[in-house]
Amino acid sequence: xxxxxxxxxxxxxxxxxxxxxxxxxxxxxxxxxxxxxxxxxxxxxxxxxxxxxxxxxxxxxxxxxxxxxxxxxxxxxxxxxxxxxxxxxxxxxxxxxxxxxxxxxxxxxxxxxxxxxxxxxxxxxxxxxxxxxxxxxxxxxxxxxxxxxxxxx
Amino acid sequence: xxxxxxxxxxxxxxxxxxxxxxxxxxxxxxxxxxxxxxxxxxxxxxxxxxxxxxxxxxxxxxxxxxxxxxxxxxxxxxxxxxxxxxxxxxxxxxxxxxxxxxxxxxxxxxxxxxxxxxxxxxxxxxxxxxxxxxxxxxxxxxxxxxxxxxxxxxxxxxxxxxxxxxxxxxxxxxxxxxxxxxxxxxxxxxxxxxxxxxxxxxxxxxxxxxxxxxxxxxxxxxxxxxxxxxxxxxxxxxxxxxxxxxxxxxxxxxxxxxxxxxxxxxxxxxxxxxxxxxxxxxxxxxxxxxxxxxxxxxxxxxxxxxxxxxxxxxxxxxxxxxxxxxxxxxxxxxxxxxxxxxxxxxxxxxxxxxxxxxxxxxxxxxxxxxxxxxxxxxxxxxxxxxxxxxxxxxxxxxxxxxxxxxxxxxxxxxxxxxxxxxxxxxxxxxxxxxxxxxxxxxxxxxxxxxxxxxxxxxxxxxxxxxxxxxxxxxxxxxxxxxxxxxxxxxxxxxxxxxxxxxxxxxxxxxxxxxxxxxxxxxxxxxxxxxxxxxxxxxxxxxxxxxxxxxxxxxxxxxxxxxxxxxxxxxxxxxxxxxxxxxxxxxxxxxxxxxxxxxxxxxxxxxxxxxxxxxxxxxxxxxxxxxxxxxxxxxxxxxxxxxxxxxxxxxxxxxxxxxxxxxxxxxxxxxxxxxxxxxxxxxxxxxxxxxxxxxxxxxxxxxxxxxxxxxxxxxxxxxxxxxxxxxxxxxxxxxxxxxxxxxxxxxxxxxx
Numbered sequence: 001x002x003x004x005x006x007x008x009x010x011x012x013x014x015x016x017x018x019x020x021x022x023x024x025x026x027x028x029x030x031x032x033x034x035x036x037x038x039x040x041x042x043x044x045x046x047x048x049x050x051x052x053x054x055x056x057x058x059x060x061x062x063x064x065x066x067x068x069x070x071x072x073x074x075x076x077x078x079x080x081x082x083x084x085x086x087x088x089x090x091x092x093x094x095x096x097x098x099x100x101x102x103x104x105x106x107x108x109x110x111x112x113x114x115x116x117x118x119x120x121x122x123x124x125x126x127x128x129x130x131x132x133x134x135x136x137x138x139x140x141x142x143x144x145x146x147x148x149x150x151x152x153x
Numbered sequence: 154x155x156x157x158x159x160x161x162x163x164x165x166x167x168x169x170x171x172x173x174x175x176x177x178x179x180x181x182x183x184x185x186x187x188x189x190x191x192x193x194x195x196x197x198x199x200x201x202x203x204x205x206x207x208x209x210x211x212x213x214x215x216x217x218x219x220x221x222x223x224x225x226x227x228x229x230x231x232x233x234x235x236x237x238x239x240x241x242x243x244x245x246x247x248x249x250x251x252x253x254x255x256x257x258x259x260x261x262x263x264x265x266x267x268x269x270x271x272x273x274x275x276x277x278x279x280x281x282x283x284x285x286x287x288x289x290x291x292x293x294x295x296x297x298x299x300x301x302x303x304x305x306x307x308x309x310x311x312x313x314x315x316x317x318x319x320x321x322x323x324x325x326x327x328x329x330x331x332x333x334x335x336x337x338x339x340x341x342x343x344x345x346x347x348x349x350x351x352x353x354x355x356x357x358x359x360x361x362x363x364x365x366x367x368x369x370x371x372x373x374x375x376x377x378x379x380x381x382x383x384x385x386x387x388x389x390x391x392x393x394x395x396x397x398x399x400x401x402x403x404x405x406x407x408x409x410x411x412x413x414x415x416x417x418x419x420x421x422x423x424x425x426x427x428x429x430x431x432x433x434x435x436x437x438x439x440x441x442x443x444x445x446x447x448x449x450x451x452x453x454x455x456x457x458x459x460x461x462x463x464x465x466x467x468x469x470x471x472x473x474x475x476x477x478x479x480x481x482x483x484x485x486x487x488x489x490x491x492x493x494x495x496x497x498x499x500x501x502x503x504x505x506x507x508x509x510x511x512x513x514x515x516x517x518x519x520x521x522x523x524x525x526x527x528x529x530x531x532x533x534x535x536x537x538x539x540x541x542x543x544x545x546x547x548x549x550x551x552x553x554x555x556x557x558x559x560x561x562x563x564x565x566x567x568x569x570x571x572x573x574x575x576x577x578x579x580x581x582x583x584x585x586x587x588x589x590x591x592x593x594x595x596x597x598x599x600x601x602x603x604x605x606x607x608x609x610x611x612x613x614x615x616x617x618x619x620x621x622x623x624x625x626x627x628x629x630x631x632x633x634x635x636x637x638x639x640x641x642x643x644x645x646x647x648x649x650x651x652x653x654x655x656x657x658x659x660x661x662x663x664x665x666x667x668x669x670x671x672x673x674x675x676x677x678x679x680x681x682x683x684x685x686x687x688x689x690x691x692x693x694x695x696x697x698x699x700x701x702x703x704x705x706x707x708x709x710x711x712x713x714x715x716x717x718x719x720x721x722x723x724x725x726x727x728x729x730x731x732x733x734x735x736x737x738x739x740x741x742x743x744x745x746x747x748x749x750x751x752x753x754x755x756x757x758x759x760x761x762x763x764x765x766x767x768x769x770x771x772x773x774x775x776x777x778x779x780x781x782x783x784x785x786x787x788x789x790x791x792x793x794x795x796x797x798x799x800x801x802x803x804x805x806x807x808x809x810x811x812x813x814x815x816x817x818x819x820x821x822x823x824x825x826x827x828x829x830x831x832x833x834x835x836x837x838x839x840x841x842x843x844x845x846x847x848x849x850x851x852x853x854x855x856x857x858x859x860x861x862x863x864x865x866x867x868x869x870x871x872x873x874x875x876x877x878x879x880x881x882x883x884x885x886x887x888x889x890x891x892x893x894x895x896x897x898x899x900x901x902x903x904x
Contacts, residue, residue: 015422015451022451026397031389032382034573035450036524037605041839044524072382086380093372093805096813097242098379099524099573105380124848131839133524133574134242135816137850139809 002064004028005074016062020054021045023061024071032072032102036131043130046103047071053107055129072102075109084150085109088143096134104130108144117148156406156470157644157680158437158581158613162651165546165580166683169283223269223276223297224253226305230339232259232325235269237276238286239545240375241575242813243869244806245286247374249294251802255366256298256359257305258322259338266374271547271567279569280546282580282683284769284867287802291865299356301345308344309336323365361800361862368860370805375571387543387570388602390530395598396425397450398591399457402442402611405832406678407469409441413462418445421459423452430590436613436680438553438586446595450602457604470678470832474518474617477675481640485513485621489638489671494657497667502634506625510706514620514695516895517826520612520834521684522842525573527584527608530600531592537564538589543572545579553582554589576817577652577683581613606837613682614827614834616642616653620695630707632718634667642677649674650681652688660696660733660767661718663725679829685817686870689768690877694822694895697764697878702891711763711882712746731770731866737797738765740859742774744795748857749776756780759790762883764875771871772797775815775879781888785902789819789851789880794872796856799863811872812854818876820845823897823904849904 001008004024014023019038024030024047033056036044040055047056048070075083082090085108095101104127111118111126118126123144132140225233234250250266253259271279277293302322309327310317313334321328325338361367378385403409410429418427426446432439443462447453503509530541538558544550547569555562572579588601603611619640627633641653648654655672662668684690704714722736742765746752749761758780765774778790792815801807824843828835836842881892884902892900 018449018451022449026391026449026451029391030382031384031391034386034524035388035526035602037839038454039605039838039840042524072380076381082380089380090372090376093370093376093809095242095373095376095379096244096809097524097572097574098373098375099242099386101379102382120852128846128848131524131844131846133522133576133817133844135813135820135845135850136809137816137847138812138854140847141852 001066003068004030005070011061011065014061016060018061019057020047020059020061020064020069021056024056030071030073034099034102036100041131042100043103043107044100046106046130048106048110051110051113053110072105075105083109084147085112085143088147088150092139092143092146094136094139094143096136100130100132104132104140108140112144112148118144155644156436156440156678157650158682159644159648159651161437161581162682165280165549166283166651166687168278168280169285224257224301226301226338226342226345228339228342230263230325230337231265232263232338233265233267235267237269237279238290239279239281239547239569239572239575240268241281241545241572241579243281243575243810244373244803245281247371247806248287248802249290250374251366251371252291252294253298255364256295257301258324258365260324261366261371263325268569271551271569273548279548280580281575282545282577284771284870286867288770288864288866295358296353296356299358300351300353303351303356304345304348305338305341307348308341312336312344368801368804371803372805385571386525386573387530387541388525388528388573390541390570390600392598395530395600396446396448396595397453398444398446398588398599398601399453399604400442400444400587400591400601401457401460401462402440403464403466403469404610405466405469405471406436406440406680408464408466410443411463411465413443413460415443418456418460421452421456423448424456426595427456428594433557437581437583438557439583439590444591444594446591446599453602454604466832472677472679472829472832474829477617477677478515480675481515481619482513484673485619485638485640487638489640489673491672493639493655493670493672494662495669496662496665499634499636499667499669502667503623503625503636506633507628508626508706509623510626510703511621511623512699512702512893514622514698514893515617516691516694517617518614518679518829519684519821519825520609520614520827520842521576521578522609522844523572523574523576523578526605527578527603528601529585529588530598531588532598533589533592533595536560537566538592539566539568540585540589541568541570542582542585543570543579544582544585545572545575546582550582550585553586557586558589558593576685577687578612580683605839609827609837609842610834613651613680615684615690616650616681618653618691622699624699624703626703626707630709632665632703635661635665636669637671639670639672641672641674642681643674644677646674646676650677652681652683654688655692658725659692661700664718664720664735678832685814686768686873689766689874690818693764693766693874694877694881697766697875698881698893701762701878701882701885705885712742712751715742715763715765733767734772737772738767741765741772741795741797744857744859745774745776745793748795748855749778749791749793751776758887760883760886760888762879762881762886764878764882766871766874768874769871770798770866771868773871773875775875777876777879777883779880779883779887781884781890781902785890787823787884787897787902787904789904791853791855792851792876792879793855794857795859796868796872797859797861798868798871799865800860801858802865807858807868808856810868811856814870814872815854815876816845816850818873819851819880819904822877822880822895823902826896845904
């Protein structure tokens with residue numbers, strides 16, 4: 001068993017070596033986490049395992065037995081209120097193609113939980129695992145600062 | 154034997170280059186048509202390029218009115234606008250509706266946006282490339298909005314029994330100030346729909362001063378879906394019973410399948426089928442390979458890793474980048490085999506020069522590396538096929554698939570999805586064609602997904618290239634002669650590879666009295682293509698760096714030297730809006746220099762570098778401030794850009810494109826390349842292709858625009874070319890290190 005965004009799912013019948021990414025995308029129909037490289041280099045597949053960002057493309061499903069996963073689909077509050085970062089991403093029009101942004105947001109959310117007032121160095125460290133092919137880094141940084149200023153739980 | 158897609162690109166890029174920038178279009182050549190939809194649907198307008206074709210008329214008279222129009226005002230007040238070009242991250246899905254909404258005086262909050270169906274009879278060209286979507290749609294979209302406004306205002310005037318001239322529009326409503334009456338567009342929709350569509354010649358389009366929306370900042374229309382992870386992209390498509398496919402092609406282009414361990418593959422978990430496809434041998438369609446169809450992406454990927462194929466490489470590429478580089482160096486100092494352009498007497502000018510300078514510049518092959526790997530979902534239904542594809546050329550995909558499957562084009566439906574990056578890669582529909590051919594063998598919807606390695610090794614690359622420059626300066630340090638031997642590649646021995654040509658009017662040739670451009674072509678089989686700002690992205694580095702070298706050799710200020718080359722404000726022939734205008738060029742150069750504090754005292758070890766480039770009808774200048782430490786580590790402190798693309802549609806989107814283009818250019822110049830040996834592209838994933846990350850991105854990128862009444866032109870590409878030479882020139886200013894070969898990491902410089 002494992003939880004995704006609060007809902008329990010069974011691991012029965014799934015090859016334990018299957019990366020979490022493909023269980024999310026192909027089995028559970030949660031396509032927010034993206035395939036970009038398959039080797040934990042680009043960060044497009046990032047989700048949170050018990051609040052810690054992980055690369056779903058390189059995490060076998062066996063490793064999350066009994067654990068709790070949050071994906072981009074579960075980042076907003078249950079009542080639909082967007083996370084401060086999601087709102088900042090919209091306000092600052094961060095995305096270009098948008099493909100990497102779900103992963104970026106999951107790392108940024110973990111960062112702010114850990115460090116509500118991050119420095120440039122904190123942002124560099126937390127976000128350097130992600131590739132944005134469109135080069136939206138300037139706005140990602142701006143949006144993280146904006147969300148931090150707004151106060152993130 | 155050629156496996157290039159050069160002919161394909163010649164057609165695609167030819168179309169873009171031939172596209173009229175809007176100022177060249179006459180109103181009389183357009184038609185705006187009202188759709189006769191079902192009762193209660195409100196006002197619907199469709200508009201087409203040129204005379205109404207039979208097909209367009211048929212499509213528009215259909216009882217099922219949705220969704221074959223650009224614009225729809227519903228009685229409930231909602232305004233639906235269809236964006237007719239592919240969204241690849243360039244922001245067109247937001248920009249197109251903004252233009253319509255502006256002219257119709259719609260409140261942006263009332264506007265809903267949907268991706269238009271692919272129907273060129275209704276929409277005209279629907280491809281996205283060459284930064285042409287805005288200029289070629291500008292009049293079309295403004296007329297659609299203005300026609301809607303005209304009908305709505307007429308409907309209100311009629312209802313009130315007042316002259317139209319006494320009515321005004323704003324925020325999705327018509328007002329009559331004298332009687333203090335107002336009607337919302339929704340309330341007028343049915344009445345407006347009953348009115349005749351006005352002749353486009355009677356429409357008055359707004360002047361720039363009247364804009365309420367354009368030029369302001371708008372967040373992308375899909376942003377909520379992006380930040381909540383909703384399905385948007387090609388790779389996100391899912392449907393009941395869908396299967397998952399992979400496709401293995403020969404690592405050296407042109408190889409054919411002799412045999413494969415299909416029996417073993419078919420025993421692997423989840424594998425439904427595995428088969429060899431001969432393909433049609435065309436890289437932009439379907440090359441030979443092995444398809445595996447499975448019940449999940451992961452099972453398909455795993456089976457692909459276990460696949461063993463014997464390739465017949467007798468006719469396959471043996472290209473070697475190492476050998477090609479050596480060959481280019483060997484012939485560089487000779488004159489090129491072919492004369493591209495010649496003016497004056499360059500040899501005499503160089504002989505008489507007070508000083509001459511020579512330099513050899515080079516740059517490597519690069520893949521597009523869109524973050525969303527190539528993919529397409531296809532569902533073959535016997536006598537028809539439906540596709541879901543993140544393509545830049547949807548209408549071409551339909552034609553290609555119809556031909557491959559021997560279906561009439563009206564039996565091919567293509568659903569345009571959002572694309573996770575384009576950069577020119579998705580101008581080619583090879584994934585779409587492969588998916589279609591695989592789907593023909595599978596009795597179910599099937600999603601073809603390329604692995605990252607497939608994506609990097611089966612691309613249409615930005616070709617590498619070489620420039621051998623010789624230039625002369627007179628005693629006053631004025632440029633008196635400019636000679637280039639450009640070494641590129643050819644797949645057929647006759648024409649340069651796609652994206653590897655150089656125009657006769659390449660800067661600064663039209664501006665010097667004595668100039669010469671010759672060209673040599675080395676044989677190449679590796680497919681090449683259009684990579685963000687094709688040819689300009691590389692030529693700018695060589696040319697604008699060498700101009701700086703000359704300024705230094707002349708002991709002159711680079712800014713002043715560059716402005717002197719540009720000379721008096723004038724259009725360089727042909728004098729169209731898509732041609733270089735030296736006045737606009739000088740203006741952006743001066744603005745970038747001023748904003749960057751050109752000439753100001755800098756901290757110890759810092760240097761400023763300047764570069765200008767004109768591409769895709771956009772005039773762009775950039776100034777970079779960098780420092781270089783003793784370990785040759787480069788720090789980019791700031792990049793200041795000034796651009797002139799006419800009026801800005803969406804300030805947020807335009808700035809984003811420029812900042813992204815600058816980061817893309819920086820990333821590519823510092824670190825990116827692929828090697829090719831024995832016909833094989835060596836790099837396969839981001840470990841070997843280290844795209845710039847946030848911790849190395851410049852903390853500041855300042856974007857300035859000179860807005861004018863010129864027709865707006867595209868912004869997806871033209872900010873990119875000047876950044877590499879600006880940074881290279883800044884590196885020289887800061888450290889005395891002159892870089893003439895990309896990427897810089899090969900020269901020991903790191904960022």
